[in-house]
Amino acid sequence: MLKDKLFLVMLVLGLLTMVAAAGIMTIQKGKDSTPDPFLNMAGEQQLAEGQGEAPQTAGASDAQMANETEQSTKAALAENRNQGNDLAAEADTADPATEAGAGKEAAQALALNFTDSSSMTWPVRGNVVLDYSMDQTIYFPTLDQYKCNPGIVIQSDVSAPVAAPANARVTEVGVNDEIGNYVMLDLGNEYTAMIGQLKEISAAEGEYLQGGQTLGYVAEPTKYYSVEGVNLFFELRHQGKAIDPLDHME
Template sequence: MKERIGQMFKDKVFLVLLVLGLLTIVAAAGVITVQRGNGGGESPYLKVPDQSNMIVQESIPQETQVAVAGDSNATKSKEEDMQAVDSGNATAKQETQAPAVKAGTDKDAASSLVLNFNDATRMTWPVKGNVLLDYSMDSTIYFPTLDQYKCNPGVVIQGDVSTPVVAPANARVKEIGTNEEIGNYVVLDMGNEYTAVCGQLKELQITKNEYVKEGQVLGYVAEPTKYYSVEGANVFFELTHKDKAVDPLNQMK
């Protein structure tokens, strides 16, 4: 009986010692874990990345993010491109409208010419040159080519072939014609029943009913007709008032 009791006592002591050993081991493991945590070792827990920045970025509207992230030079370049396009369109529009404005202005200027020729008006010479045959309606003068004396309703002004012949004053082209004596000619209505005739022309630069300004080219000096072969190249110039010939030299500048 005593032996049995002794054996049971020994078993209980063994169990107590076993439990104490296990507790000691667990305590030691806990101390080691605490020391590792305090010593800056790597945490056994999974680190969750800081999502504050991600939340802020997602809360910003897409357009705002693009504006902030975009290069300021790119924005400036876009504005400059838009300005260049606007400037190009404005230039193209201006170039498209320019001819119409110019044509309208010229037309208005021509139709607004004042034809107010009178006895006090002074004319431009249709061509610069010597007077070969003077005006003479009160008496006759000698015509070398015709070898005869007769009246002359205008003046015959010397001029080299192809020299420009200009309008003596503002006028409207009343008539364009040709005859065997003075060749191609132009009749100009200068207003107040004053009319001028320029003959011995070629390569006419005007048309009937066209308004011309003083000094504008009408044509060029032609080769003389057979009526003026001796006198040589010239311009025949006649001035009339109320269908009556008057001396044009009295009103030349």
């Protein structure tokens, strides 16, 4: 009977020991799986600091980019200013200023240096039907009279191109009854030329013409030259005095 009681007591103690051991293991396991609050707080603080640094880094990067953009813009503006200054300097050292005829592109200013030894090209090619004559009179068939002639009258054809006899500047474009439409040219050194019996004049006042450049075309003769036929009137003067153009023709 006593043995049975001891056995039961031992059995109960064994069961209690097993239960106690199981409880200890469960508590230890729970401790291992529960996060440490201090570790969590430290991790959260580090994460917050990392997130706070990111905007600061991004802000610094944006500022740097803005600064680089500003520097690039200033450099580009400085380069453009330098290029503009270079162009202005080139313009200042370029050829002399040009002058333009109405509705025409600018023509470069030419050096006008006609002298007593200079020669001219014929404004048109043809026979001289009336010679220069200021020291005696010559006969004009249409007028049926004798008078002095300050220029020459050159036979031509209607619409034949008329060339500038030398480098010249157009000083006047006009019309009168005797020689019709005409052009006055400054050849330089007080030499001037007048060409009449023109149409479709392409030269304009103030325009520079190169020798041989077309300035207009031959027109029908005026009533003062109807018998002489189609012609071009050409007069050369020096210091306002008429001189013989043939002395300077090539």
